[in-house]
Amino acid sequence: MTTKVHILSGIELARPFQIRRLGHFGLNVESPEKSLQFYRDLLGFKVSDQIDFADRLPPELKNQVGPTVGFFTRHGTDHHSFVLFPKKAVEKVNPQYARFPQLTANQLTWQVGSLQEIVDAFSWFTDQAIPIIRSGRDLPGSNWHFYPTDPAGHINELYYGIEQIGWSGHSKALAMHDIKFQQPPNLPYHSEYAEVNRAIAHQIHIHAGWRDQSNIAETYPVDGILLARPFKIIKIGPVRLFVDDLSAAKDFYTRIMGLRLTEEIKYQGHSCYFLSSNTEHHALAIYPTALRTILGLNPSSTTFAFAMQVASYQQLRTMYHYLKDAGITIQPIPHELSPGLGHHFYAIDPDGYLVQFYWEIEQIGWDGNPRPAGLRRTFGLNPSTWPTTIESQSDSFMGEVFLGPLN
Numbered sequence: 001m002t003t004k005v006h007i008l009s010g011i012e013l014a015r016p017f018q019i020r021r022l023g024h025f026g027l028n029v030e031s032p033e034k035s036l037q038f039y040r041d042l043l044g045f046k047v048s049d050q051i052d053f054a055d056r057l058p059p060e061l062k063n064q065v066g067p068t069v070g071f072f073t074r075h076g077t078d079h080h081s082f083v084l085f086p087k088k089a090v091e092k093v094n095p096q097y098a099r100f101p102q103l104t105a106n107q108l109t110w111q112v113g114s115l116q117e118i119v120d121a122f123s124w125f126t127d128q129a130i131p132i133i134r135s136g137r138d139l140p141g142s143n144w145h146f147y148p149t150d151p152a153g154h155i156n157e158l159y160y161g162i163e164q165i166g167w168s169g170h171s172k173a174l175a176m177h178d179i180k181f182q183q184p185p186n187l188p189y190h191s192e193y194a195e196v197n198r199a200i201a202h203q204i205h206i207h208a209g210w211r212d213q214s215n216i217a218e219t220y221p222v223d224g225i226l227l228a229r230p231f232k233i234i235k236i237g238p239v240r241l242f243v244d245d246l247s248a249a250k251d252f253y254t255r256i257m258g259l260r261l262t263e264e265i266k267y268q269g270h271s272c273y274f275l276s277s278n279t280e281h282h283a284l285a286i287y288p289t290a291l292r293t294i295l296g297l298n299p300s301s302t303t304f305a306f307a308m309q310v311a312s313y314q315q316l317r318t319m320y321h322y323l324k325d326a327g328i329t330i331q332p333i334p335h336e337l338s339p340g341l342g343h344h345f346y347a348i349d350p351d352g353y354l355v356q357f358y359w360e361i362e363q364i365g366w367d368g369n370p371r372p373a374g375l376r377r378t379f380g381l382n383p384s385t386w387p388t389t390i391e392s393q394s395d396s397f398m399g400e401v402f403l404g405p406l407n
């Protein structure tokens with residue numbers, strides 16, 4: 001462990017980087033195509049690109065792993081905020097899954113502020129002897145990154161510079177995917193604008209990229225706009241994970257990754273930690289595996305839940321009925337396990353993963369203190385019992401702003 005002070009853009013820090021937010025998350029699923037019915041058709045994520053793992057599989061395994069195509073999806077302008085990858089195929093491609101058989105989360109991905117930070121963080125993680133699975137830059141997505149793992153095997157990613165999808169909804173053309181780095185670059189590196197200029201100079205049709213094909217009738221008025229569903233997901237996270245060694249996980253995510261411990265709770269005698277990357281109460285929560293048994297959740301996965309924020313309380317209530325009407329199972333999970341979240345509920349996805357929906361998350365200010373528990377909202381586990389309107393709180397509309405448009 002080092003106590004050296006690092007200078008990041010004129011600021012003295014314990015590390016040469018600063019995580020700004022959870023940028024994306026991924027799940028390994030039996031059939032990404034089937035999962036799209038839930039995540040794209042019902043929830044509204046748009047496919048921004050797809051990836052076929054077949055080429056990375058040994059020939060004798062190609063017909064034994066089921067689906068090999070995964071999807072990058074987005075809720076906003078980032079090329080992806082959520083990925084669905086084929087479980088059996090990625091387990092054969094990446095040896096991390098053989099080492100950690102309960103690993104079902106594909107990645108927990110954290111955004112930093114610059115390419116300089118990625119390069120310096122890569123060296124720093126290497127100096128700390130933190131395992132790194134790979135590094136460089138991948139297209140689709142265009143982001144510069146490296147993948148360190150936590151002590152329980154969860155694959156984290158730090159990145160800078162994810163491709164932005166604009167008004168036309170097209171991702172970068174496939175012909176622009178010839179850029180490949182398997183290590184951090186020498187700095188300074190030229191801008192993305194210069195890369196696009198070069199593609200144009202090479203006569204590449206830069207608008208020939210992927211565009212989501214779903215075409216569901218837009219029949220729901222949502223805050224003045226007609227949408228294909230009665231809500232809009234505006235943010236991803238927090239991620240909730242189970243770990244056997246809680247102190248090792250806490251040490252990794254605070255001392256190494258630099259997340260802030262916002263709150264610790266005891267649930268039936270078990271400590272649970274809530275960690276923040278910005279002003280939200282938590283972007284990551286870690287729970288002891290013992291709780292998985294108490295809650296009756298899947299004993300062969302360390303993924304507890306993945307949360308998504310919708311734009312308003314009204315949308316959350318409407319979403320509940322919409323999902324119920326679509327035949328989605330809602331699972332009651334005690335509210336104490338999500339301190340800092342306002343009204344919320346959990347649905348079960350096609351693979352049995354818990355997806356948590358909420359509209360309001362407590363915002364933490366300069367002193368780092370969460371709201372006293374006695375001042376928090378109380379609400380019923382069954383969303384049918386929630387009132388039509390509720391009072392606003394001081395931080396109800398605070399935090400990361402969704403840039404829009406709604407869709």
Ligand SMILES: [Fe+2]
Pocket residue numbers: 024107109157
């Ligand atoms: Fe990623």
